[in-house]
Amino acid sequence: xxxxxxxxxxxxxxxxxxxxxxxxxxxxxxxxxxxxxxxxxxxxxxxxxxxxxxxxxxxxxxxxxxxxxxxxxxxxxxxxxxxxxxxxxxxxxxxxxxxxxxxxxxxxxxxxxxxxxxxxxxxxxxxxxxxxxxxxxxxxxxxxxxxxxxxxxxxxxxxxxxxxxxxxxxxxxxxxxxxxxxxxxxxxxxxxxxxxxxxxxxxxxxxxxxxxxxxxxxxxxx
Numbered sequence: 001x002x003x004x005x006x007x008x009x010x011x012x013x014x015x016x017x018x019x020x021x022x023x024x025x026x027x028x029x030x031x032x033x034x035x036x037x038x039x040x041x042x043x044x045x046x047x048x049x050x051x052x053x054x055x056x057x058x059x060x061x062x063x064x065x066x067x068x069x070x071x072x073x074x075x076x077x078x079x080x081x082x083x084x085x086x087x088x089x090x091x092x093x094x095x096x097x098x099x100x101x102x103x104x105x106x107x108x109x110x111x112x113x114x115x116x117x118x119x120x121x122x123x124x125x126x127x128x129x130x131x132x133x134x135x136x137x138x139x140x141x142x143x144x145x146x147x148x149x150x151x152x153x154x155x156x157x158x159x160x161x162x163x164x165x166x167x168x169x170x171x172x173x174x175x176x177x178x179x180x181x182x183x184x185x186x187x188x189x190x191x192x193x194x195x196x197x198x199x200x201x202x203x204x205x206x207x208x209x210x211x212x213x214x215x216x217x218x219x220x221x222x
Contacts, residue, residue: 019110
């Protein structure tokens with residue numbers, strides 16, 4: 001990234017971080033994934049119980065490797081042998097010290113927009129874990145909730161359906177069927193593979209600093 005573009009990107013990240021703080025969320029801005037990993041490490045205590053949602057952002061940034069480093073009691077759902085064990089880890093997540101994930105979109109107004117199928121991630125964001133750490137690339141930043149809705153329907157949901165092997169209209173067409181019909185936020189396909197089931201906007205928080213958002217000047221995840 002050249003210095004001119006870097007200056008513009010950093011202004012957008014700083015503006016977004018400032019508005020997240022106004023909404024009682026802690027916010028951090030960094031240039032690289034390596035810096036983001038160091039920030040995450042500074043927010044965790046060795047030996048604490050942590051877990052995460054499925055996240056390409058955590059994988060690509062190197063945060064997932066930190067989580068699996070042995071420094072923490074990581075509840076790793078990828079090791080579950082069956083659906084029952086996966087569900088048990090989902091429920092244990094509500095009692096962990098820290099939950100890590102990304103956000104489908106972050107508005108410049110300081111709001112988080114997230115959409116889930118199983119909803120283990122959005123429910124943990126809302127309540128349960130003592131701390132929530134989100135790692136979000138600059139590609140996740142949008143102007144407002146309207147843009148966040150479109151982002152999920154065009155950029156986040158389709159590749160995630162492919163990644164999770166969830167057959168759906170968007171995995172074939174590359175965008176939500178609702179965009180063809182002028183539908184609203186919750187409109188979509190009726191298939192069993194639909195991953196857009198529950199929609200959560202995190203605005204001003206009652207518990208200051210519980211949610212921590214790390215904004216990275218890189219493209220991470222979907």
